[in-house]
Amino acid sequence: MNLLLTGHHVDISPSLREYVENKLDRVIRHFDQIIDIAVVLGIEKPSEKDKRQRAEVNLRLKGNIIHLDHYAENLxxxxxxxxxxxDRQVVRHKDKLQDHKRAALKHVSGEMSAGEDRSEGF
Incomplete structure (x- = not known):
């Protein structure tokens, strides 16, 4: 897994990098088939009300890309x-991959129970 951590109008300090890596361990613990993660941390343009801190991630999985962002007062x-x-999105993706309740249509329509008689109606 590759991690790319960039800052937009923010310098990425070693403590901030370590904080992000420690938090991402929780996601990796739930799903280990991650190809790469790109995290962008930044400060939005200040408005009259407040400064908004932004955290954004692009997580690339096999056959899927998850993009999320979150804004708060503090980075x-x-x-x-x-x-x-x-974490919620990754767990949901993992559940979809492991969901065995949905059977393929060719298996559902072609199966007959042991007690059925194939010669009915003749």
Whole structure:
């Protein structure tokens, strides 16, 4: 798994990099088939009300890409909210992959139970 951490109008300090890596361990623990992760941390243009901190992620899986972003007053709070959203999405994706309730149509229509008689109606 490759991790790309970039900052938009923010310098990425070693402590911030370590914080993001520790938080991403939770996601990796739930689903280990991740190809690469690109995280962008930034500060939006200041408005009259407040400054908004932004955390954004592109997570590439086999056959799927998950893109999420989260805004907060604090950069660490934005990372926490982003990781919560990402964890839910990854668990949902994993459940879809492991869902065996849906059978293929060719198996459903072709199967007959043991007690059925094929010669009915003749």
């Amino acid at each position: 660490y709070a934005a990372i926490d909210g982003l990781i919560d959203k990402l």
